[in-house]
Amino acid sequence: MSKSFSAIGAAAQDDEIDREAFTPGIEPQATWCPGCGDFGVLKALKGAMPEVGRTPDETLLVTGIGCSGKLSSYFESYGFHSIHGRSLPVARAAKLANPGLEVIAAGGDGDGYGIGGNHFMHTARENHDMTYIVFNNEIFGLTKGQTSPTSPKGHESKTQPHGSAKDPIRPLSMALSSGASYIARTAAVNPRQATEILTEAMEHDGFAHIDFLTQCPTWNKDAKQYVPYTDVQQSDDYDFDVHDRREAAEMMHETEDKLYEGEVLTGRFYVDEDRHSYGEEKRSTGEMPEQPLAERYFDDDYDWERSYDLLDAHK
Amino acid sequence: MTEHELIWRIAGGSGDGIDSTSQNFTKALMRTGLDVFTHRHYPSRIRGGHTYVEVRAADHAVKSRGDGYDFLLALGDSFARNPQASGEAYYGNEEVKPLSENLDELREGGVIVYDEGLLDTDEVENFDERVEENDWHVYPLDLRGLAREHGREIMRNTAGVAATAALIGMSTEIFEELMSDSMSGEMLDTNVEVLEEAYREVSEMDFSHDLEVPTGSHDEEQVLLNGSHAVAYGALDEGCRFISGYPMTPWTDVFTIMTQHLPAVGGISEQVEDEIAAASLAIGASHAGVKAMSGSSGGGFALMSEPLGLAEMTETPLVLVEAMRAGPSTGMPTKPEQADLEHILYTSQGDSNRVVFAPSTVREAYEQSREAFRVAYDYQIPTVIVIDQKLSGELASVPASHFDREPNADLGSVLTEDEIQEAAHHASGTFNRFQHDPENGVSPRTIPGQKDGRFLASGNEHTPQGHIEEDPDNRVAQVDRRSRKLEAIRDDLDGQDHSNQTYYGPEDAEHGIMVWGSQQGSVEEAVDRLNDQGHSVKALGVSDLMPYPKKEVTEFLESVDECLVVEMNVTAQFRGLTQKELGRFGETMSSLLKYNGNPFEPAEIVEGFEIQVNGGDEPPTAQTRIEPAAGD
Numbered sequence: 001m002s003k004s005f006s007a008i009g010a011a012a013q014d015d016e017i018d019r020e021a022f023t024p025g026i027e028p029q030a031t032w033c034p035g036c037g038d039f040g041v042l043k044a045l046k047g048a049m050p051e052v053g054r055t056p057d058e059t060l061l062v063t064g065i066g067c068s069g070k071l072s073s074y075f076e077s078y079g080f081h082s083i084h085g086r087s088l089p090v091a092r093a094a095k096l097a098n099p100g101l102e103v104i105a106a107g108g109d110g111d112g113y114g115i116g117g118n119h120f121m122h123t124a125r126e127n128h129d130m131t132y133i134v135f136n137n138e139i140f141g142l143t144k145g146q147t148s149p150t151s152p153k154g155h156e157s158k159t160q161p162h163g164s165a166k167d168p169i170r171p172l173s174m175a176l177s178s179g180a181s182y183i184a185r186t187a188a189v190n191p192r193q194a195t196e197i198l199t200e201a202m203e204h205d206g207f208a209h210i211d212f213l214t215q216c217p218t219w220n221k222d223a224k225q226y227v228p229y230t231d232v233q234q235s236d237d238y239d240f241d242v243h244d245r246r247e248a249a250e251m252m253h254e255t256e257d258k259l260y261e262g263e264v265l266t267g268r269f270y271v272d273e274d275r276h277s278y279g280e281e282k283r284s285t286g287e288m289p290e291q292p293l294a295e296r297y298f299d300d301d302y303d304w305e306r307s308y309d310l311l312d313a314h315k
Numbered sequence: 316m317t318e319h320e321l322i323w324r325i326a327g328g329s330g331d332g333i334d335s336t337s338q339n340f341t342k343a344l345m346r347t348g349l350d351v352f353t354h355r356h357y358p359s360r361i362r363g364g365h366t367y368v369e370v371r372a373a374d375h376a377v378k379s380r381g382d383g384y385d386f387l388l389a390l391g392d393s394f395a396r397n398p399q400a401s402g403e404a405y406y407g408n409e410e411v412k413p414l415s416e417n418l419d420e421l422r423e424g425g426v427i428v429y430d431e432g433l434l435d436t437d438e439v440e441n442f443d444e445r446v447e448e449n450d451w452h453v454y455p456l457d458l459r460g461l462a463r464e465h466g467r468e469i470m471r472n473t474a475g476v477a478a479t480a481a482l483i484g485m486s487t488e489i490f491e492e493l494m495s496d497s498m499s500g501e502m503l504d505t506n507v508e509v510l511e512e513a514y515r516e517v518s519e520m521d522f523s524h525d526l527e528v529p530t531g532s533h534d535e536e537q538v539l540l541n542g543s544h545a546v547a548y549g550a551l552d553e554g555c556r557f558i559s560g561y562p563m564t565p566w567t568d569v570f571t572i573m574t575q576h577l578p579a580v581g582g583i584s585e586q587v588e589d590e591i592a593a594a595s596l597a598i599g600a601s602h603a604g605v606k607a608m609s610g611s612s613g614g615g616f617a618l619m620s621e622p623l624g625l626a627e628m629t630e631t632p633l634v635l636v637e638a639m640r641a642g643p644s645t646g647m648p649t650k651p652e653q654a655d656l657e658h659i660l661y662t663s664q665g666d667s668n669r670v671v672f673a674p675s676t677v678r679e680a681y682e683q684s685r686e687a688f689r690v691a692y693d694y695q696i697p698t699v700i701v702i703d704q705k706l707s708g709e710l711a712s713v714p715a716s717h718f719d720r721e722p723n724a725d726l727g728s729v730l731t732e733d734e735i736q737e738a739a740h741h742a743s744g745t746f747n748r749f750q751h752d753p754e755n756g757v758s759p760r761t762i763p764g765q766k767d768g769r770f771l772a773s774g775n776e777h778t779p780q781g782h783i784e785e786d787p788d789n790r791v792a793q794v795d796r797r798s799r800k801l802e803a804i805r806d807d808l809d810g811q812d813h814s815n816q817t818y819y820g821p822e823d824a825e826h827g828i829m830v831w832g833s834q835q836g837s838v839e840e841a842v843d844r845l846n847d848q849g850h851s852v853k854a855l856g857v858s859d860l861m862p863y864p865k866k867e868v869t870e871f872l873e874s875v876d877e878c879l880v881v882e883m884n885v886t887a888q889f890r891g892l893t894q895k896e897l898g899r900f901g902e903t904m905s906s907l908l909k910y911n912g913n914p915f916e917p918a919e920i921v922e923g924f925e926i927q928v929n930g931g932d933e934p935p936t937a938q939t940r941i942e943p944a945a946g947d
Contacts, residue, residue, distance in 0.1 A: 090602070098603045118588050294762060298731070306718075
């Protein structure tokens with residue numbers, strides 16, 4: 001292991017990692033509103049890290065813009081607060097550059113399903129080994145309450161005064177059809193399930209998508225719609241094989257239909273443990289080095305190839 | 316036409332192998348000891364349409380395509396006829412274009428070889444009269460028939476090359492060598508047979524021309540490569556091991572060359588969903604400790620405007636290539652222009668900084684690609700390498716020793732774990748990634764995974780630890796520090812042994828020509844001709860566009876009476892930049908502009924210069940434009 005990444009992996013067996021390690025020493029004053037669901041995501045994430053056995057030094061959290069984007073300010077790790085919708089391309093390259101990192105990307109429903117929708121589709125398709133948390137509160141929060149891609153049809157806002165004529169995005173189905181290998185929905189109002197799911201997602205070898213229902217008490221008073229919820233794994237009414245694509249798709253349709261009718265199903269909807277992550281695929285075809293590429297720059301003995309040795313073809 | 320140089324043009328349809336055939340021919344000329352330079356002209360379509368490649372070879376250094384040419388090999392467009400319509404032309408008269416479209420620039424006494432299997436001179440207007448007027452020597456050959464007879468129809472290119480060789484006095488040996496480098500088995504055997512048979516047949520003919528291949532010799536081994544190769548090789552030698560991109564002409568060349576080599580040297584190449592993603596991936600890889608690049612052409616670079624600003628604000632080293640083509644919007648995908656300059660300099664919101672290098676030759680493309688990485692990683696700032704469709708695709712012979720340099724994989728201003736412990740930290744123990752006080756503006760950085768180097772990189776204005784902050788004092792300190800980098804980079808570039816600006820011509824010349832990017836070679840040839848004609852002219856080729864080399868340009872402009880600024884756009888963008896940066900010289904500079912999709916030829920610059928000196932605002936040709944100096 002290179003001297004510059006001595007932290008990576010070393011702490012995996014360390015019992016000392018606790019949730020407090022992920023609280024910044026200089027805690028910036030949280031700008032989230034009282035009662036905001038985002039606090040629940042932060043709490044669950046901090047709770048999951050010790051379970052996964054990762055230290056702050058070996059974790060990279062990449063966020064987008066908006067209330068959700070501020071997660072990286074309140075979570076102690078290496079962080080990259082990028083731009084609206086672009087957390088995924090930044091995160092997935094960091095993972096390719098250094099597969100030893102625990103890479104988490106996070107953003108809101110506008111960020112993830114709107115402006116960053118194309119990146120979502122392609123990152124899922126490539127099945128990068130990372131965790132993607134989408135804070136879904138069905139509203140644009142930080143820009144003060146506009147309709148978002150997950151707002152229900154008919155939702156009235158200053159930008160849709162006649163009520164939205166659009167059907168909402170179906171994020172779980174979208175993730176499935178795009179190729180994500182772990183898909184779950186959880187809610188800020190259910191911290192225990194959220195922590196469990198986040199832990200599983202990080203341990204999953206592939207792209208784990210979590211549609212994380214968060215209430216927005218300021219701009220979306222209908223936040224109460226997230227209660228009551230049903231944990232599909234805990235309920236006998238929803239017996240299905242989480243590894244079966246078709247059954248998973250059916251369950252996703254069910255929850256995506258019911259979400260706007262006041263009943264919320266949460267839990268794991270699809271898990272594919274057989275599919276190789278993108279990094280593994282690339283390594284297996286020789287398209288990517290076995291050793292983390294980032295380490296090489298700290299290896300004083302590495303012999304860097306020169307273009308001069310490629311010139312035969314040009315003579 | 317002189318005994319010292321030969322300009323050969325091969326013309327046909329896209330997809331007919333014009334490009335590969337001309338490359339081999341160019342290499343053959345280089346191997347005989349000549350300096351070579353190519354110019355590609357092609358339409359934005361996959362098959363068919365008029366395309367040509369011009370190869371200039373001389374016993375002395377060649378810097379441009381020259382003016383006109385000596386030898387036309389007209390192969391015909393095999394895709395122009397609709398196979399369903401029994402010989403009826405499907406795309407109008409495109410099959411005659413390889414012959415008709417090229418005659419205007421063929422020099423007096425020139426040679427025409429055309430494939431009589433596909434082309435008919437009866438279809439070309441006034442052909443016989445023009446031949447007589449210009450003393451052209453015409454050799455109709457059934458190249459297609461010959462190729463069919465001895466191999467396959469597609470090998471008519473080989474037959475054409477053999478005919479050329481026989482007509483200008485080259486042996487077939489060198490072509491056979493090149494063929495056996497790139498093919499084998501039956502493919503090689505039949506090609507060699509076509510080559511030898513065509514050579515034999517043509518050798519037996521009576522020649523009326525006196526055109527011959529010049530003889531030359533190189534002091535040292537040469538290699539044949541274009542600006543895209545040079546940018547890619549510069550990147551590889553600086554330890555770039557990550558590239559992400561989306562295909563777009565002409566940037567695709569750099570992207571595919573890197574992709575071809577990266578896995579073999581343990582690097583990563585990613586073709587991604589769009590250009591926003593491409594630049595964002597390069598930022599992610601760079602943040603994680605790998606030297607990374609991305610790039611595009613005009614429209615794709617427009618999408619990178621947002622990540623470009625992100626790299627600047629988060630101080631993530633990032634190298635982007637902008638291979639310009641004619642715009643706006645989709646413009647002319649396969650034609651060169653230098654009209655993206657202002658877009659590259661000023662794109663992205665806020666008082667954002669980036670460093671811009673515009674190499675002018677294959678040699679400079681290699682050097683400045685390396686420089687772009689060094690500056691990006693030393694100063695944690697985005698750098699842009701600007702090339703255009705001309706420089707990206709034109710092949711030139713360069714001494715191999717030019718590339719015999721030591722690699723540099725230094726990540727620049729990155730701390731080791733030991734240094735992190737010693738570095739500035741906040742009272743809470745958090746690493747001060749963006750500390751306010753360093754002299755050259757560069758706060759040392761850490762890489763995710765390093766012990767105790769944690770920080771937040773944010774596109775929002777931030778504290779030294781990276782947290783979002785709108786405090787006015789912090790804002791001013793951070794903006795001032797980031798801005799200081801450009802001054803430090805200017806000092807750094809001025810302090811290097813080698814200037815990125817190129818001086819050409821007698822130091823005490825009265826008149827100046829300024830140029831940037833790929834047009835420099837044509838300007839240098841024009842300067843030589845003008846001085847031969849009794850003028851007193853020198854040139855300055857400017858490669859550093861941001862930070863601008865104020866001192867060097869000021870000295871140059873002060874040393875001349877007047878200066879012609881040559882560039883391929885209609886709004887005189889480089890001249891405008893010079894006036895903005897220096898705040899004077901409005902009455903010294905006039906412009907010669909061209910934006911028809913073709914680069915400048917030396918003769919146009921000679922004529923433009925004469926108009927400037929003698930007064931007047933009539934352009935030298937209908938395809939160029941003169942923009943007089945202020946007050947003229």
